[in-house]
Amino acid sequence: MTNGDRREWPLYEVFVRGKRGLNHVHVGSLHAPDDAMALRHARDVYTRRNEGVSIWVVRADAITASSPDEKDPLFAPNGDKVYRHPTFYEIPENVPHM
Amino acid sequence: MTTTVEPEPQERLQAAFDATIARHDRIEPRDWMPEAYRRTLVRQIAQHAHSEIIGMQPEGNWISRAPSLRRKAILLAKVQDEAGHGLYLYSACETLGVSRAELTDLLLTGRQKYSSIFNYPTLSYADVGTIGWLVDGAAICNQVPLCRTSYGPYGRAMIRICKEESFHQRQGYELLMTMMRGTDAQRAMVQESVDRFWWPSLMMFGPPDERSPNSGQSMAWGIKRNSNDELRQRFVDMSVPQAEALGVTLPDPELRWNEERGHYDFGEPDWEEFAAVISGNGPCNAQRLAHRRAAHEDGAWVREAASAFAARSTEEEVR
Numbered sequence: 464m465t466n467g468d469r470r471e472w473p474l475y476e477v478f479v480r481g482k483r484g485l486n487h488v489h490v491g492s493l494h495a496p497d498d499a500m501a502l503r504h505a506r507d508v509y510t511r512r513n514e515g516v517s518i519w520v521v522r523a524d525a526i527t528a529s530s531p532d533e534k535d536p537l538f539a540p541n542g543d544k545v546y547r548h549p550t551f552y553e554i555p556e557n558v559p560h561m
Numbered sequence: 562m563t564t565t566v567e568p569e570p571q572e573r574l575q576a577a578f579d580a581t582i583a584r585h586d587r588i589e590p591r592d593w594m595p596e597a598y599r600r601t602l603v604r605q606i607a608q609h610a611h612s613e614i615i616g617m618q619p620e621g622n623w624i625s626r627a628p629s630l631r632r633k634a635i636l637l638a639k640v641q642d643e644a645g646h647g648l649y650l651y652s653a654c655e656t657l658g659v660s661r662a663e664l665t666d667l668l669l670t671g672r673q674k675y676s677s678i679f680n681y682p683t684l685s686y687a688d689v690g691t692i693g694w695l696v697d698g699a700a701i702c703n704q705v706p707l708c709r710t711s712y713g714p715y716g717r718a719m720i721r722i723c724k725e726e727s728f729h730q731r732q733g734y735e736l737l738m739t740m741m742r743g744t745d746a747q748r749a750m751v752q753e754s755v756d757r758f759w760w761p762s763l764m765m766f767g768p769p770d771e772r773s774p775n776s777g778q779s780m781a782w783g784i785k786r787n788s789n790d791e792l793r794q795r796f797v798d799m800s801v802p803q804a805e806a807l808g809v810t811l812p813d814p815e816l817r818w819n820e821e822r823g824h825y826d827f828g829e830p831d832w833e834e835f836a837a838v839i840s841g842n843g844p845c846n847a848q849r850l851a852h853r854r855a856a857h858e859d860g861a862w863v864r865e866a867a868s869a870f871a872a873r874s875t876e877e878e879v880r
């Protein structure tokens with residue numbers, strides 16, 4: 464073991480587009496010294512079997528995420544807004560295409 | 562994001578683009594695309610986004626005067642959705658290299674248009690129901706095929722939007738059904754509203770095919786999947802039985818089932834009226850744009866304050 468550079472490479476989050484027309488979807492993360500290397504590593508780590516047609520890598524520290532504690536204040540208010548769903552409205556069976 | 566791409570001769574790029582379109586595959590933002598394809602998309606997506614945003618006004622007009630808390634909550638949620646639709650579409654448009662500021666400016670200065678339907682006034686609460694049923698119904702007819710449009714971000718925005726539109730149409734139809742179960746005056750109010758909105762709804766599909774010169778190219782590029790007249794026919798075929806179930810008449814003496822064609826025949830919309838409304842002379846064009854401009858100007862201090870706050874927070878972090 465050498466006493467070389469012990470600082471860790473930054474963490475990157477990896478997003479892969481499975482095929483044209485689909486969104487990029489988060490598949491995992493990896494460490495890399497810079498953006499270009501992160502893209503190369505992502506290709507090797509996450510798309511060895513034709514999993515995608517496009518890759519995005521984003522430094523994890525550039526992502527702002529909501530915290531689990533915020534789950535209620537953020538999402539609970541939707542719970543009682545059932546009228547936002549089409550099934551809230553009763554339309555008789557004999558009305559077509561709706 | 563930076564990647565290096567080997568310079569390729571124009572013909573190879575064009576061939577790759579054509580092959581993607583021929584496979585009915587999607588073009589994604591980083592793909593090469595012909596400039597005319599990009600320009601056409603920018604115009605169509607932007608005008609679609611403007612329509613969602615301006616489209617909040619006719620219904621927003623009634624939020625403060627909804628007949629019950631239930632109807633108010635529903636209408637508020639619906640108008641809020643339309644704001645969201647505008648934002649999905651502006652974001653999709655920005656992937657083509659235009660900025661939000663430019664797009665806003667194009668709308669506010671009248672250089673880009675929005676759907677003609679939103680230049681008609683909403684005169685009664687029945688209009689909220691009619692808009693949900695017919696206007697959102699026509700929008701659904703237009704938008705379902707656009708989920709398979711050739712430009713990836715546009716198609717994905719349309720998928721999100723279509724999921725939400727179903728609630729819009731059903732709340733409108735349910736509102737009208739409720740009024741039709743009410744008094745004679747309420748039934749008359751529904752009929753009067755349908756009479757005003759039927760023809761403008763048919764115009765939402767655009768001019769007839771033989772007078773829609775750019776449609777052919779848009780279809781060849783897979784941006785549009787169906788012609789204006791095809792979609793208009795589909796809408797009429799869907800609406801007639803819905804009108805019957807509701808108990809209203811559609812204001813078209815030529816409307817009748819054609820056994821041979823397997824479709825309803827219907828009359829010709831007043832295309833002169835359509836041209837007048839599109840070119841700025843509809844009943845509410847000036848009012849809609851003035852309202853949008855005022856909202857933008859009145860909101861300027863909020864945008865400035867947010868930017869100033871963000872700048873100060875960054876400064877404090879650095880210190």
Ligand SMILES: [Fe+2]
Pocket residue numbers: 613642643646722
């Ligand atoms: Fe919408």
Ligand SMILES: [Fe+2]
Pocket residue numbers: 643697700726729
């Ligand atoms: Fe809608």
